[in-house]
Amino acid sequence: MEAEAAKLIGAGLAAIGAGMAAIGVGNVFGSFLESALRNPGAADGQQGRLFIGFAAAELLGLLAFVVAMILIFVA
C-alpha cells in the first residue's frame, strides 16, 4: 500500500473515535435529562457537573480529530 493511501485510511479510521465521543456526549446529556425529569428541582444545581462531563467526553473525540489532522497535514 502506498504511504499516502495508508495515511488517508488512518485518518478515516480516526473518525471512529469521533463517533464514539458522540455516543459519550449523547450519554452525558441523555442521562442528565432522564434524571432531571425525575427531579426537576435538583437539575439546576447539577448543570456545572453536566458541562464537566460533557467537556471530558468531548475532549476524547477532539483528540481523534487531531490524530486525523496530523495524519493528513503533518505526517
Next chain:
Amino acid sequence: MAAEEGKVDPMKQFQIEPLFGSSWDIAGFNIAFTNSALWMAITVVLLWVFVYGGMKRELVPGRWQMAVESATGFIDDMLEANIGKEGRKYVPYVFSLFMFILFANLLGLMPVGIIPGVHAFTFTSHFTVTGVLAVMSFSIVLIVGFWKHGIKFFTLFVPHGTPLPMIPAIFLIELFSFMIRPFSLALRLFVAMMAGHVLLKVLSSFVIDGFNYGAMTSLIVAVPSFALMIAISALEILVAGIQAYVFALLTSLYINDAEHLH
C-alpha cells in the same frame, strides 16, 4: 493538499497574513500586524464598548446595563458555586476570559465575507492563541497554589486516605493529569472552533460545485448541503457559547483546587 483551481480550500481561512509592517523585526522575530492581531483588536474594542455602555450605574438599569450585569452576574454565580467566598477576587479575570473567548468565537462566525475583500478570522481556532489563554489560567493556579499553601500544594496530588504503598503511583498519575490540564484546555477550544469552520467550508464547496455542475446535482447535492450549512451555523453559535463557558468553568475548577487543595 493544495487547492485546485476553482475549489474551496477549507484550510485557507486559518492562514495568518501580515496586514502591514511585515519588515518589523525584534530580536529575529517578525512582529508584523496580522489579520489575527486585527481581529483580536476588534474583539477587545467591542468588548470594551459593551462593558463601558453598561457602566452607567443607574438605579433602574436599562437594557444595556441589564445585559452587562447579567453577564457579570453569571460569572459571579459560577465562581461562587465552584470556589466559594474566595472566588470573588477572580471575577475580573474569569469574566474577561469568558467574554473575550465568547466574542472571538461569535465574531468569527459573523457573515462579514459578503463584503468583498473582508474575511472573518477566528483567532480562537489557533493553538497558539488558546495555548496562551490556557497557560495564563494554569499559571494563576500555580501562583495561587504555591502562594497560599507553599510546599503543601503538592498534597493536591495525594488524595485523602490513599494507602501508603499506593502513594508513589497515585502521585505520578495525579501529577500527570495536573500537568496535562493546560493542553486539554487549549486543545478543546482550538479543535472545537477549527472543526466547525472546516466543516462549514467543506459544505460550501459542495454547494458551489453542485450548482456549477448542472441542474440535477444542484437539486440533489447543493440545496440539501445549503440547508445543512444553515443548521450547522446555528450549531456553531451554540458551540461558541458552550466552549467559552466550558473554558471559564474549568478555569474556575482548577482555581478551586489551588484555593482549597482537596
